[in-house]
Each structure stands twice: as C-alpha cells, then as structure tokens.
Amino acid sequence: xxxxxxxxxxxxxxxxxxxxxxxxxxxxxxxxxxxxxxxxxxxxxxxxxxxxxxxxxxxxxxxxxxxxxxxxxxxxxxxxxxxxxxxxxxxxxxxxxxxxxxxxxxxx
Amino acid sequence: xxxxxxxxxxxxxxxxxxxxxxxxxxxxxxxxxxxxxxxxxxxxxxxxxxxxxxxxxxxxxxxxxxxxxxxxxxxxxxxxxxxxxxxxxxxxxxxxxxxxxxxxxxxxxxxxxxxxxxxxxx
Numbered sequence: 146x147x148x149x150x151x152x153x154x155x156x157x158x159x160x161x162x163x164x165x166x167x168x169x170x171x172x173x174x175x176x177x178x179x180x181x182x183x184x185x186x187x188x189x190x191x192x193x194x195x196x197x198x199x200x201x202x203x204x205x206x207x208x209x210x211x212x213x214x215x216x217x218x219x220x221x222x223x224x225x226x227x228x229x230x231x232x233x234x235x236x237x238x239x240x241x242x243x244x245x246x247x248x249x250x251x252x253x
Numbered sequence: 254x255x256x257x258x259x260x261x262x263x264x265x266x267x268x269x270x271x272x273x274x275x276x277x278x279x280x281x282x283x284x285x286x287x288x289x290x291x292x293x294x295x296x297x298x299x300x301x302x303x304x305x306x307x308x309x310x311x312x313x314x315x316x317x318x319x320x321x322x323x324x325x326x327x328x329x330x331x332x333x334x335x336x337x338x339x340x341x342x343x344x345x346x347x348x349x350x351x352x353x354x355x356x357x358x359x360x361x362x363x364x365x366x367x368x369x370x371x372x373x374x375x
Contacts, residue, residue: 179361188257188365194353200363232298236360240312242300
C-alpha cells in the first residue's frame, strides 16, 4: 500500500496569507495525485488532479505541484471560505487508492 | 447542476446488513464510473468500491471484499452499495462520488454527495 503523509497536521494562518501544504508518498506515484477540500456538512470538492491540473471551477489561487514522491498544494492568498480540511489522494496503483491523513487550515 | 444524494444509512448491529443508495441527477449517469468512499469518525478518507459506467466491471477494497457489493441501475440513475456482515470498523460517513472521466475510470472523484452515516453498534 502506498502511504501518503501530509504535513503539517494543522496550519494556522490569516486571510490573505499564503498556504503551503505538503503530501509525501512512500513510493513514487508519478503525477497521479489529487487534492480535495472538505468542509463539515458539505460535499467534498476536487481541487487538483494529476498533481497540477485545476478541476473545473476551481479558482486560480489554488495550485498544485510536484511529482514522484513530493507534492505541494499552494493557496496563494487565503479567502475566508478556504479554511477547511485538505486531503491528497493517489491513484498510481489503482484500485488500491489511498488518501493522506489530511491538513486542517484554520484561522489564526 | 450535478447532484448526488445518498440515503439508506442508519444504525445496525454487528453482522447485520444495509443497502445504501445514491440518486444522481444533472448529468448522463450511464456515461460515468461511480465510486463509494467512506470516512470513519475522526479518521481520513478511505476508498471503498468502483463500478464501471455499464455496471460490468466492479472492484472493492480489500477491507470490504466479499462483504460489500456495488451495483447500479442506469435506468433509474441510481448507485447502490449492499453491505453485509457489517463490523464496528465499518462505522463511517459513506459518500458516493462520480469519476472524473467518462467511460474509463480515472479514480479521481470530481463530484461527491454529502454522505450518509452508517453506525454499526450493538
């Protein structure tokens, strides 16, 4: 099983600041990684797929980068609605899909 | 707009069964693979099952293989998850999710429902 380790567990930032979230894979997943946003009581939202492709309707302030084992989700300037949980997910060895443990972005 | 609405969750005793449903609207359901993903309380996300657009190809995670069965009715735009021999560790919020790509599964999930809660407890 490919293990995805996300860091930090919690990121405390203010609106307008830049958020940098990390996801490290236990073995190479090439570029086959996605990022999701989860908010309590809402449907999860796909942000990024194939490491750097923004999903439909996702604002440009969200960007993804990386390949192999190291990946980053960057939110260039946090909006109030961006404070949420974020998960990475790999599909490299489907159907053995795995998710990371999540990063909570909270208001400082 | 794309909508996925899960139902069928509830409290069930260990060893019991439950069938979840996911009603889809706003897109051509028969063109997309569909998935179930779950989240146990206080835990991360776990992929459960996938079914191809035509319903012929199904895959399940090792943790539910032999106990859960995914199916779909394209005439009713509905996805199902039959859960048998339920265990305490199956307690979770169960989401249905649409695959990103039409026809061949991408194993990325571009639309999700809000989930239905399954609690396995005596």
